[in-house]
Amino acid sequence: MKRHSHLISVAFMVVACLIAAREYYINYQIDVSLGQADNVPAEEQNLNHSNQTSPMLIGCSNSNEELEEQYQTVEIRKGDTLGSLLAKFDISKQDIESLNKSLKGHLNPRDLKPGQAFSIQYKKDQQGVQLLGAEFKPSLEYTVVCERNEKGQFKTQKNTVELKTVLKRVDGRINASFYSAALKLGIPAKVVKEAIKALSYSVNFQHGIKSGDPFELLYEQYEDAQGNSIKPGNLKYISVVAKGQLHRIYSYAPAGNCAGYYNARGESVIRSLLQTPIDSSRMRVTSGFGSRVHPIKGFRRDHKGVDFGAPHGTAVMAAGDGVVLKAGYFGDYGNYVRIRHAGGYETVYAHLSKIASGTRIGASVKQGQVIGNVGATGLATGPHLHHEVILKNVHVNPQSVKALPTTHLATKDIQKFNKFKQEIETQIVGLPMKNQLASNDLNDAVKNKIA
Numbered sequence: 377m378k379r380h381s382h383l384i385s386v387a388f389m390v391v392a393c394l395i396a397a398r399e400y401y402i403n404y405q406i407d408v409s410l411g412q413a414d415n416v417p418a419e420e421q422n423l424n425h426s427n428q429t430s431p432m433l434i435g436c437s438n439s440n441e442e443l444e445e446q447y448q449t450v451e452i453r454k455g456d457t458l459g460s461l462l463a464k465f466d467i468s469k470q471d472i473e474s475l476n477k478s479l480k481g482h483l484n485p486r487d488l489k490p491g492q493a494f495s496i497q498y499k500k501d502q503q504g505v506q507l508l509g510a511e512f513k514p515s516l517e518y519t520v521v522c523e524r525n526e527k528g529q530f531k532t533q534k535n536t537v538e539l540k541t542v543l544k545r546v547d548g549r550i551n552a553s554f555y556s557a558a559l560k561l562g563i564p565a566k567v568v569k570e571a572i573k574a575l576s577y578s579v580n581f582q583h584g585i586k587s588g589d590p591f592e593l594l595y596e597q598y599e600d601a602q603g604n605s606i607k608p609g610n611l612k613y614i615s616v617v618a619k620g621q622l623h624r625i626y627s628y629a630p631a632g633n634c635a636g637y638y639n640a641r642g643e644s645v646i647r648s649l650l651q652t653p654i655d656s657s658r659m660r661v662t663s664g665f666g667s668r669v670h671p672i673k674g675f676r677r678d679h680k681g682v683d684f685g686a687p688h689g690t691a692v693m694a695a696g697d698g699v700v701l702k703a704g705y706f707g708d709y710g711n712y713v714r715i716r717h718a719g720g721y722e723t724v725y726a727h728l729s730k731i732a733s734g735t736r737i738g739a740s741v742k743q744g745q746v747i748g749n750v751g752a753t754g755l756a757t758g759p760h761l762h763h764e765v766i767l768k769n770v771h772v773n774p775q776s777v778k779a780l781p782t783t784h785l786a787t788k789d790i791q792k793f794n795k796f797k798q799e800i801e802t803q804i805v806g807l808p809m810k811n812q813l814a815s816n817d818l819n820d821a822v823k824n825k826i827a
Contacts (some may be wrong), residue, residue, distance in 0.1 A: 439677040445508065446462075446500070451493045458485040462507070465498060468764070471507040475522060478530035481521045483512055497680045516606045539598040539606055545807035550589045554581065555657035558593070564608035567595045571614045574625045574637040577647045579618050580775050581656045591616040594804055610635070613800050618739040629795055630789045642785040642793045649721060650695040650743065651775055652684070654750070654761055662760055665773040680763035681724065688729060688759040690750040694741040695723045695765075695774075703736050709762065710754025713747050723774075724764035727756045 398479035401770060448460050459472050479485060488494070497508040508522040509530075522532045548561045554575075557566040571593060572581070579585065594607025615624040625645055631651035637645045652659070687693065698717040706712035711728035730749025741747060752759045765774040785793055 386616050438452075445497065447495060447497050449493055449495045452488050452490055454490045456490070458488065462496070463792065466497070466505040467496075467498060467507045469505065475507065475510060478522055478532045479520070482532045482534050483514060486515060490511070500503055516600075539600060539605070541609060542597050542599055543593070543594060543612070543803055544597045545594050545804055547590070547592045549587075549614075550591065551587055552636045553657070554585060554591065558591075563593060563595070564597075565599055566608050567593065567611050569655070569657065570611040574611065574614060574627075574645060575616065576625065576650055576652050576656060578623055578639075579616065580651055585616070585618045586626060589617050592804070594800065594807075604751055613804070626797060628785075628793055628795075630785060631792070638793065640797070644784070646743070649717065649723065649765065649774075649777055650693065651777065653695045653723070653725070653763060654684050654686055654690060655691045658690050659684040661685075665775070675768060681726075681762050682774050684750075684761045684763060686750045686759065686761065688750060688752070690759075690761075691746045692725055692728060692748045692750060692761055694743055694745045694747050695763075696721070696743045698723075698741060699736055700739045700741060700747075703731055703739075705753070708755035710756065711748065711751065712754075715741060715747075720768040721777075722766040724762070724766070725765075726762040727751055727754050727760060729753065729759070780804050 441548045448465065452461070458476070462475070463469075483733060491564070492514070494510060494512045496510045498509055499506045507524070509521070511522070512520040514520065516537065517538045520532060520534050520536055522530050525531055544556075546563055548557055548559050551557045551560075555568055555572065558673070559565065575581075592613075592615045593611065594613040595611045598606045598609055600606055612627050613625070615622060617623075624640045625637050626640075627635050628638050639645055643679050661682060662685040663679055665682050666679060671784050694715055696715075696717045698715040700713065701713060701722065702714040704712065709726035710726075711726075711731050713724075713725045713728065714752060715723050715730060717723065725748060727750075728748035732746050735741065735747045750759050750761050757764075761775055765772050765777055767777075
């Protein structure tokens with residue numbers, strides 16, 4: 377009996393020890409955990425706690441829903457549509473259709489081009505993804521903004537960017553060509569082409585100018601409130617020295633008339649015929665007027681016109697107002713157009729790849745009107761325009777035709793024009809220049825009265 381009681385006592389002692397050991401271990405673990413927590417930043421403690429309660433933000437309480445509003449800029453690539461891009465963000469078909477409906481009258485999504493971008497605002501909640509708005513910038517001049525109102529409907533408005541007009545003055549020197557020199561100085565291509573057009577009546581771009589000749593331009597530029605250049609405006613003035621002669625041209629609008637280009641004497645620079653009936657920036661003279669060895673037939677004979685090499689398809693313009701005498705295929709000339717002008721002049725355009733619709737026998741054409749495109753039809757070694765000028769049945773060099781100005785300013789307009797010239801000159805002096813040396817050469821030309 378005593379032995380049995382002794383065993384029971386030992387058993388109770390063992391159990392008591394095990395319970396004491398367990399409590400010690402638990403207390404030790406608690407102390408270690410608290411000690412680690414003291415060394416962990418409060419941000420991580422909160423993050424860990426948050427992760428325990430909400431491993432994903434989707435499905436959080438209403439107080440956190442605002443955190444789910446997201447903004448995204450989307451770039452358009454080839455083959456993309458507005459619907460396909462929005463669908464990538466799990467935006468519902470219903471929202472996409474509502475957005476397209478709201479855009480009507482403001483923006484056609486099909487007009488969006490690869491490389492452009494737009495921004496969207498959307499929200500994720502328990503019901504899914506909800507589109508809140510979108511902003512498009514189809515042009516630098518305006519934006520189109522769509523927003524979801526309190527009723528859940530999209531409302532769209534077009535916001536015009538306010539632009540201011542500033543004058544830009546650029547001075548430079550011609551290098552390989554006037555066109556490339558002007559572009560390198562940052563002059564917009566639109567302005568450069570206008571300058572070439574204005575000068576083409578009096579300046580031979582192939583032989584009349586050389587590397588190092590100075591030029592100066594004054595033109596308008598449209599800028600936004602931050603001073604960013606948005607688009608070019610009109611050419612106001614250009615001067616260039618060619619073969620030692622200064623040419624100065626002003627853009628001036630007489631009372632009740634459209635703006636035109638006039639020289640310093642108030643005479644219109646638009647002469648009866650263009651010396652170059654093709655974009656000067658895209659061509660070169662490949663064969664001049666006069667005796668030459670024919671490149672295909674191999675014998676010497678007179679070349680009755682000038683050949684302008686240019687890329688296939690380059691537009692060919694009528695050199696002056698007139699009536700079409702011939703239009704069609706004409707032997708070695710290939711596709712051929714002949715136009716009769718005032719003063720006994722006729723012009724020829726040959727080897728065209730095609731003749732423009734409307735250019736037919738008896739049709740009237742305007743100076744600068746496209747009558748065809750450069751090609752190599754007929755007897756030709758490559759794409760070029762063969763251009764002839766005929767005066768009273770005699771072929772003359774197209775690049776040496778001198779005609780009197782077609783328009784003079786009326787006496788009542790001369791005084792206003794002279795005042796306008798003074799304003800231009802004042803503006804030029806007041807604007808910074810990029811090339812002091814070029815400007816000095818132009819000033820010397822004026823002093824020497826070579827204008």
